[in-house]
Amino acid sequence: MEFKRESDYTGLTAAEAEHRLTKYGRNTLEQHKKKSPVLLFLGQFKDIMTIILIVCTGISAFMQDWTEAAVMIGIVVVNAFLGFIQEYRTEKTIEALRSMTALHARVLRDGRQIEISAEEIVPGDVVFVKGGDILPADGFIITSSGLTVDEAVLTGESAAVEKSELAGFDSAVYSGTLAISGSATVGVTDTGMNTKMGKISGMIQEVKEESTPLQKRLAKLGKYIVFACVLICVAVTFAGILRGEDIINMLLTGISLAVAAVPEGLPAIVTISLALGVQRMAANNALVRRLPAVETLGGTNVICSDKTGTLTQNKMSVREIRVPSEMLGGKADSASRAGDLRMLSNICRVCNNLSDATEQALKEIGGQEAEASAAEFVRIAEIPFDSVRKCMSVIVKNKQGEFFVMTKGGADVVLGKAGRYIENGRIKRLDPAALERLRSCNDRLASGALRVLAAAYRPIRPDEAEEYRSSKDKTKQARLESNLIFAGFIGLMDRPREEVPGAVQLCADAGIRTIMITGDHKITAAAIAREVNIPASRVLTGEEISQMSDAEFE
Incomplete structure (x- = not known):
């Protein structure tokens, strides 16, 4: 870490950058020593x-x-x-x-923004990043304007991560990850083989061939x-x-x-x-x-594949919307049901950063009327999505001055945070019988190859909103996201790629087993698996893999 004080955020001088380049080396991943043509030829005789x-x-x-x-x-x-x-x-x-994909970056040198080769970036540099850029080094957010980053290359998670310098947000960025949207100023802390990507590369190179x-x-x-x-x-x-x-x-x-x-x-x-x-x-x-x-390659007998974007198109569209009155057998008039749907669409639109295909699809729910309704809410604070919580929440204020926390995420996760539900405009207690019926509906939707998300909300006091907004204390998240009012399910479809079923069948004919590994709901994954000729028994979640012993894994 080369940042010691706020003045460091003004960037480096050319002389200091040159000194650090000599000290830390170029911002590249070490490759195996290149063989000369003579050695490459002689290697054929061994x-x-x-x-x-x-x-x-x-x-x-x-x-x-x-x-x-x-x-x-x-x-x-x-x-x-x-x-x-x-x-x-x-x-x-x-x-x-490699030469075609050589990266360049905009950095602050001698008080001016200049573009340099990413290989010349050093710890202590201030780098400017915008949507579409590949992060050139590890660092932290100095200032952010809605920056979201796809970290799938490191974590395997397809959901984009929002980055911010504010407390309570993830402020670390990593080399090789992709900026999806927004922009940010980044302070570089590690380059080359000292980055997360570099350490992974080093571990791979240590493996004996x-x-x-x-x-x-x-x-x-x-x-x-x-x-x-x-x-x-x-x-x-x-x-x-x-x-x-x-x-x-x-x-x-x-x-x-x-x-x-x-x-x-x-x-x-x-x-x-x-x-x-x-x-x-x-x-x-x-x-x-x-x-x-x-x-x-010809001797391969097992292929493990991710689901989203690999076996599927990674293009989401909303196929089903279910509010509690439809799932719990209550009688609903059209006006009451419309009110329940309006709240569900408000949550989907307001608790949304448009950071991936799923959020883009949720934004389309309800059309222009829903867009106008959602515009009445102003976001005060956000608890961003992460792969552990599997949900996202926002604190909002409407035109009447009322405050709400709105949450969307995995169906099981959101149901676990709910203590009530809205039915025909009335708030009711979520008793065990109602909870079981909602979970059954979730399973039915998931078995139809739908990715099921749930939405919930609850009114909060102004002091609760201000307390979290001012501190961003993660310990307050659980309290904010408790006893929520369940608003409904949204079923989204990510269709399989057209060429996948045939490719999987070719593998099966050749004696190769194809296994799907996913972080999504297992029932949803199993439904997609059946469409691409993968038996449901060959669907594994990340949690199942983490619990396997080495013997079971092999």
């Missing part, structure tokens, strides 16, 4: 089958069997060139892609061949000696037979097969860095 062929080539040349020697050395060289050309092309393509199953089998075959060649050579030589033959002639004969037993075409066949696989992958826009990786 597997045991190629070494056996080279040894056999030497033996054939020593015995002046030039034809055999020429054939074997030709196979070795062609095999090496095939592997080298494929890996060299891939490295060049990856380098070109293992041989693929094919490489292991070929290495084992190579050892068998060496053993068989030695055995043949010894047996032929010994048999000749017993018959009184010249020992040198018999030794040469044994060596010739051993060399003839070596399958010199095998390495070339393997390399050509893998190269064809690489070409097919390239035709489908997938780069394979090393030839043996194709075999590993």
Whole structure:
């Protein structure tokens, strides 16, 4: 952390930035040391089958069997060139892609905003971020104007996170995450390998590269061949000696037979097969860095996939709206029901930051009439959504000067915070029987492949609103979000991608199991899974995975 006082927020001088660049290094993730073309070519000769062929080539040349020697050395060289050309092309393509995606950032230097390469950012820099930017380094919010960030690259959570310098909000930002909307001024605390992304990269690079199953089998075959060649050579030589033959002639004969037993075409066949696989992958826009990786991919027997945005389109639309009067069997007149729906739409519109596809869809509920009704509420404070609470709340004030807390989030979470419900404009106690019927309705909606959200609210005193607004104390969240008045369910649909069912079926035909991992309601996920040919038994939630032992996971 290079920030020590408020004056640091004015940015760095060019001289200080240069000093820190020398001290901390460039803002890049360390890559494995790049191999020169010569080393890349020589690396093609290190597997045991190629070494056996080279040894056999030497033996054939020593015995002046030039034809055999020429054939074997030709196979070795062609095999090496095939592997080298494929890996060299891939490295060049990856380098070109990196140069195309090189990041730039606007920073404060010598009191002026300038644009520099993201690699030149150092701890202590003040960076300006807006919607659509990729965060270039780890840091904290100095000032924010509605900045929301997609942190899925780090956390896997698709919901955007609102960032603010105010107490009670998440003020940390991380390298590699995407600014969705708004803007902010960020103080940089860590760069390069010291960022969260850098530490993850470092852990990955520390993992020892293992041989693929094919490489292991070929290495084992190579050892068998060496053993068989030695055995043949010894047996032929010994048999000749017993018959009184010249020992040198018999030794040469044994060596010739051993060399003839070596399958010199095998390495070339393997390399050509893998190269064809690489070409097919390239035709489908997938780069394979090393030839043996194709075999590993071909040996896949389990694929674990996220749901939202991977198996589905990540385009939400509201399909069902349910208010308590419809779910609890009460008689409702149209005017009373309209009032209940108005409150539900107000919550969906006011408790909303338009930060993702779900919130965009909720904003459309009720049309222009609902928009006018929601405009009567002014937001005073917000308790932002996070992956632990799985809900969001806002404190609002209407034109009559009344204060409310409005909450929306996962159906189970919001129901757990509710102690009452609104039915035909009347507030009633949420007894166990009513709660069970609401949960049954939630399950029915979820089983129809809908993502179900719930909305609730309650009036609060002006002093409660002011107390939370002024302190942003997280300990007061539970009290604010207790004994809420349940307002209804919203069922949203995120349709599966058209190509997914066929792809999953192809995997199944090839003996590959596809498992869906999701943070959404399991019943909803299971309904989506059935649509894409994944059995419901292969749907796992993040909570279920965290409770698994290593043995169960494997």
